[in-house]
Amino acid sequence: MEPYKKHESIAALMDRSNVDTDQIIPKQFLKKVERSGFGIHLFHDWRFNDDGSDNAEFELNKPTFKGAKILVAGDNFGCGSSREHAPWAIADYGFNAIISTSYADIFYNNCFKNGILAIKVNKDQLDKLMAEISANEGVCFVIDLENQQVITPAGNGFIFEIDPFRKGNLLSGLDDIGLTLKHEAKITEYEHQHKQDYPWLWA
Amino acid sequence: MKKTMYEKIWDSHLVVDAADQAPLLYVDRHLMHEVTSPQAFEGLRISGRKVRNPHSILATMDHCVPTKNRDQPIADPIARKQIETMAENCFENGLNLYDMKNPNNGVIHVVVPEHGFVHPGMVVVCGDSHTATHGAFGALAFGIGTSEVEHVMATQTLPQNKSKTMQVVVNGTLSKYASAKDIALAITGKIGTAGGTGHVIEYTGEAIRELSMEGRMTLCNMAIEAGARAGLVAPDEKTYEYLKGREFAPSAQHWDQALAYWKSLPTDDGAVFDTTVTLDASDIAPQVSWGTSPEQVVGVDGLVPAPESFSDEIKRKACEGALAYMGLTANTKITDIAIDLVFIGSCTNGRIEDFRIAAEVAKGTKVAKGVIAIAVPGSYHVKQQAEDEGLDKIFIDAGWEWRDPGCSMCLAMNGDELTKGQRSASTSNRNFEGRQGKGGRTHLVSPAMAAAAASAGHFVDIRKL
Numbered sequence: 001m002e003p004y005k006k007h008e009s010i011a012a013l014m015d016r017s018n019v020d021t022d023q024i025i026p027k028q029f030l031k032k033v034e035r036s037g038f039g040i041h042l043f044h045d046w047r048f049n050d051d052g053s054d055n056a057e058f059e060l061n062k063p064t065f066k067g068a069k070i071l072v073a074g075d076n077f078g079c080g081s082s083r084e085h086a087p088w089a090i091a092d093y094g095f096n097a098i099i100s101t102s103y104a105d106i107f108y109n110n111c112f113k114n115g116i117l118a119i120k121v122n123k124d125q126l127d128k129l130m131a132e133i134s135a136n137e138g139v140c141f142v143i144d145l146e147n148q149q150v151i152t153p154a155g156n157g158f159i160f161e162i163d164p165f166r167k168g169n170l171l172s173g174l175d176d177i178g179l180t181l182k183h184e185a186k187i188t189e190y191e192h193q194h195k196q197d198y199p200w201l202w203a
Numbered sequence: 204m205k206k207t208m209y210e211k212i213w214d215s216h217l218v219v220d221a222a223d224q225a226p227l228l229y230v231d232r233h234l235m236h237e238v239t240s241p242q243a244f245e246g247l248r249i250s251g252r253k254v255r256n257p258h259s260i261l262a263t264m265d266h267c268v269p270t271k272n273r274d275q276p277i278a279d280p281i282a283r284k285q286i287e288t289m290a291e292n293c294f295e296n297g298l299n300l301y302d303m304k305n306p307n308n309g310v311i312h313v314v315v316p317e318h319g320f321v322h323p324g325m326v327v328v329c330g331d332s333h334t335a336t337h338g339a340f341g342a343l344a345f346g347i348g349t350s351e352v353e354h355v356m357a358t359q360t361l362p363q364n365k366s367k368t369m370q371v372v373v374n375g376t377l378s379k380y381a382s383a384k385d386i387a388l389a390i391t392g393k394i395g396t397a398g399g400t401g402h403v404i405e406y407t408g409e410a411i412r413e414l415s416m417e418g419r420m421t422l423c424n425m426a427i428e429a430g431a432r433a434g435l436v437a438p439d440e441k442t443y444e445y446l447k448g449r450e451f452a453p454s455a456q457h458w459d460q461a462l463a464y465w466k467s468l469p470t471d472d473g474a475v476f477d478t479t480v481t482l483d484a485s486d487i488a489p490q491v492s493w494g495t496s497p498e499q500v501v502g503v504d505g506l507v508p509a510p511e512s513f514s515d516e517i518k519r520k521a522c523e524g525a526l527a528y529m530g531l532t533a534n535t536k537i538t539d540i541a542i543d544l545v546f547i548g549s550c551t552n553g554r555i556e557d558f559r560i561a562a563e564v565a566k567g568t569k570v571a572k573g574v575i576a577i578a579v580p581g582s583y584h585v586k587q588q589a590e591d592e593g594l595d596k597i598f599i600d601a602g603w604e605w606r607d608p609g610c611s612m613c614l615a616m617n618g619d620e621l622t623k624g625q626r627s628a629s630t631s632n633r634n635f636e637g638r639q640g641k642g643g644r645t646h647l648v649s650p651a652m653a654a655a656a657a658s659a660g661h662f663v664d665i666r667k668l
């Protein structure tokens with residue numbers, strides 16, 4: 001993963017709640033055996049008409065949101081299945097930050113494995129951000145992970161909370177597996193004890 | 204210190220708990236299917252890592268497999284490649300795979316219990332949100348993403364933050380024809396799809412103890428629909444009886460030792476949950492979902508709600524959107540909704556008991572004119588058992604299609620799907636837009652309700668049959 005850097009980008013608005021992973025990446029695109037190339041299918045069923053043309057009604061098709069790296073969305077974003085294809089599609093499309101009041105647990109974990117910063121805000125903060133985008137589509141926000149800060153032109157910025165471990169991994173771009181394997185000796189020791197305590201699991 | 208069952212399992216699986224990183228949890232069992240694993244194997248290959256404990260893994264093919272004409276090659280070349288990749292990956296790494304032609308094949312969450320692969324007190328993961336199913340055995344079982352699948356293969360551990368605990372107490376007794384599925388839907392209706400976020404649910408109460416192991420699997424399966432990380436039911440005599448003698452259950456030599464451990468797992472009297480929700484089973488009517496989220500449910504004797512009946516603005520908007528997508532009018536009687544297709548199957552309701560109750564309702568009836576009814580057993584073993592009991596004949600005589608096992612129309616990856624505007628009564632777990640096919644309209648119900656709808660052509664209150 002690339003180390004996560006401070007950036008200023010267009011914030012796109014998705015004023016919907018409970019956006020589920022079946023919408024983010026519909027199941028017909030889950031058959032690939034690679035990790036890449038899912039961005040063109042992001043929100044497929046909402047984004048495209050039956051004839052394959054762009055659905056002009058869909059918010060992310062607005063020219064003002066073109067090139068957005070920040071997605072501001074309603075409550076409980078990413079609910080449903082465990083498919084990591086959802087954050088793969090989001091990242092591949094170009095987003096590297098999501099702002100919402102809440103996320104489904106598995107989706108939230110998956111974001112951080114793929115260089116996407118999922119920021120949690122309260123309802124009041126979200127309402128203000130949504131209002132700012134609605135009033136000025138194409139507006140750019142600054143995301144500063146180091147200082148856990150979002151800055152907006154209208155002054156709706158805020159400091160956000162984030163687990164220090166997740167933050168550290170995003171900033172360094174470090175591989176989780178490599179970090180865990182530093183504890184190889186402890187894992188082996190645990191397994192040794194596990195075999196003594198629960199021999200039927202190893203029979 | 205009094206502990207909940209979740210806390211006991213957590214504590215006994217903690218490998219590293221350092222201040223500067225997320226706790227590392229040991230994983231006992233790793234379940235796999237073809238959709239969420241290929242990129243994890245690719246990651247292992249690229250980094251030159253190996254599967255740490257191949258014996259901890261059981262793999263199947265279920266999401267993309269056809270449920271008919273299984274003797275022919277899969278028509279969809281991308282699905283075929285995914286299936287082939289799964290076989291190659293399992294072969295290369297020495298993993299136990301129940302491939303499409305294996306008599307043990309079926310939906311991962313149906314197959315795993317059949318072989319006694321999950322026991323009480325284990326930590327179990329799978330790249331699949333419905334892994335929660337195995338909480339029925341008192342195992343901490345949860346869905347993970349593909350990066351985490353790779354992580355578990357390489358390290359047998361997972362960095363995890365501790366969840367909060369929620370107790371869902373279901374008192375009383377279910378009425379006839381109300382089932383575990385109706386409890387699951389009623390809970391989701393009550394607490395919402397984000398109600399359990401950040402929590403592990405433990406289901407307790409008289410109605411839960413009364414459920415069979417299969418009913419408990421149905422219930423825990425849908426813990427994820429209420430947003431929870433996992434669902435748990437304390438093991439008891441039913442659990443031990445179910446496991447005894449199965450292929451991967453503890454052998455006679457270890458049985459007493461395993462049993463003593465299992466009996467230590469239930470939540471201590473006086474342990475404190477972060478949240479408690481209480482329902483009365485006798486109040487739960489057979490449920491029908493009317494919208495595009497599993498929280499949008501109502502009893503079969505109810506009406507499609509009107510947007511203005513919701514005081515919460517977000518729910519009102521969600522209702523408007525759902526009614527438009529579902530092609531429904533507010534205040535329509537649920538029993539007046541006509542359906543085009545019926546699906547019985549999935550990891551939620553694809554077990555033998557589900558087909559028994561559905562067959563009881565379907566017996567001597569005929570599928571209504573214009574309705575397609577499909578029965579898809581959760582595994583070849585379920586299929587065989589049903590055929591041994593003559594259930595297949597009941598379905599076939601009633602005009603149903605009797606298929607081979609797979610996830611099938613639960614998520615419609617294998618070609619079994621709704622067309623635009625088609626409306627289903629489905630025993631699966633999600634009614635999201637397009638879940639069963641683009642433009643398809645899904646109503647979630649129990650197997651008995653699905654079978655009754657097939658012959659009537661619309662929903663019926665099975666309590667009145």
